[in-house]
Amino acid sequence: MGNNRKWIQIFILLVILVIGGITLGSALFRDHSVPGTGDKAPEFKVAGLDGQTHRLSDWRGKPVVLNFWATYCEPCRNEMPALQKQMDKWADSGLVVIGMNVGEGQVTVRSFIEQYKVKFPIYMDPDDAIRKEYGVLNYPTTFFIKPDGSIHLIKVGEMTETFIEQTITGMVGR
């Protein structure tokens, strides 16, 4: 009887521990917050302007500059040439610049990049899903992502070419 009782006690405490662990764990690790510096950049799967499907993980092992932008955003328009120059400059080290257009149509975006002579890949986020995932509230917002997929720096607002260059230098460690 006494032994039996002990096992019942242990069993009940174990059940409580398991249920408690699962719920507490999920409460602790639920990511209701947006990614910050040092966090892993959330994976995405989107259509590019080239009509192909693209994933962030395609660029694993390379430094990525992920720029959220829109054609109607003046600072975005202003920093486009600087981004393009830096893309060309760092091409040897494998740097990738991605322009994530938020919520605009293909025609609008296409005419824009022709006008601004943008060569880096443009991805489309038509229903704002990626924007929300990344917690972007203002344009432009730029994520500097290290080759291991973690976020080196988040910059909200227009960037100068010097800033981009220095940040990339800091990120790739050169």
Added chain:
Amino acid sequence: MFENTKCECGHQNPPETVLCESCGKPLLDEGDQTPLEMRYDGVARRSQKANPNPIDLVWNFFSSVKIAVYLIVITLLGSTLGTIYPQENTFVNLDPSTYYKENYGTLGHLYYLLGLSHTYESWWFILLLLMIGTSLVICSLDRVLPLYRALSKQQIRKHLSFILRQKASFADELPADYRDNPSAWVEAAASRLRKKGYKVYKDANGTALLAEKHRFSRWGPYINHIGLIIFLLAVLMRSIPGWHMDQYIAFPEGQPVKIPKTSYYLLNEKFTVDYYQEEEMSEEFREKGQAVPKIYETQAVLFRCTENCDNPVAEPILEEVHRHNIIVNKPLDYKGLLAYQFDYRENPVLRSVHASLKDKKTGEAFGSFDLSMTDPKPAYSVGPYNLELKGYYPDFQLDANGRPVSASRDPNAPAFIFLIKGPGLAAEGEVYMYFPRQIDKERFRQDEINGALGAKLEIGVRSMEDVQISAYTSYLNVRVDRAMPYIWTGAAISMIGLIMGFYWQHRRIWLRMDGITLSLGAHTNKNWFGLRKECADLLNQTGYAVEAKSLDKGGKSS
């Protein structure tokens, strides 16, 4: 440490037993004459044992009702913290790191930093709920099993001091006519008690009796606890992925919107807001001159994505699964997916036009095509002409350098730049600019821009029927709560337990004869008045003359 816990009747009791489990003899305060503590019938609770090991210590902690009360009080206080400022999840779109500071100052920022802006999802709040649940389980088990054992094997002939120390008791010699045959009195009492609905047990020689009714009411609190545990578990199950969702989404008219993290799309076909007419309003409202809405209605169509759902390159294939007109408190409900009317905004914008290409001079139409204001296609073929869309500006403007730009993504002033190729035009095509809205056409001088081409061809709509306008954006609260049936089940079981405990009382009457002396003791968990009256009636009907009040032996009434 060993304690001699053997009663004089020969029964071996567990340590800390208050009343012998068998004969009911008080084991702790033998000399005393005050009414007995009858809680849990004097049996030892499980947790009361000598030399507790670490597991016992955890068990003992949670088995304490005092701890349970503290936990409940702390949880109550903790949950009030979540009501000081609005919680994060009540906003559609905000950055909590700045919102609280901007709106509520330093205190608000502190509130955010302490994590109180999501109190009910915080680890400490969930830990408190878990501890209450643990306490419920262990408190119940710790008491219900020993109590069940005690009540299911009650001895009929109780110790004299057990009977006389009941809060309602009586002792006297038998009435004269029964003194020759005490068991005849016991039999008479038994039949009267049976009539009152008691279950009567007599011992072998008929000189002791136990009468009992409504024992089931003792299980009420435990059934209530089972209900509460189911309730708590159901609340915790909400954290299983897909079990709980609560979000606010904007649905512009005429455009299916994906419900995040599901395979469903919802289309707001038409939103209606209807106001009360002046003659329908009361005098007071009329004086205020305010428009009072009568009904908000979203004609909603729910689609399920069947193909290309996760393929960003292809258009998802949608299948209509449900249709419902959502009004306040009448949500769309499809397999547990609920959509409630929450808010609306009036922002009339062009959605698409069915445009035609005409010969400006003759008015002859070459054909027509659909032109979307959200994501127009890059090419159209109309009669003998090919139209290539080179540019689209939803909110057309000229920037400081005179270059065309869009001021926003909303089609407030849509402008299209076509390259038209076809008969009578230059081989490389000619550029035609099209403003669907008449007001923009004049403001930006469409005819002057188009020049010679504008004199030959014209893109336009024939009538307002060719124009589709989204007048309203409807905001819906989309919810999934798969835990709800379990929450209701738990609540119902809990209610059954409460009713069992509230409306019935467990009454017991013990009798024993020692020669010609009758000793009667009675116990209930509430309504002592009723029990004393029942005992007095019994005695008065069997030859005694007693007043109900005289049976009261004091003690705290609970």
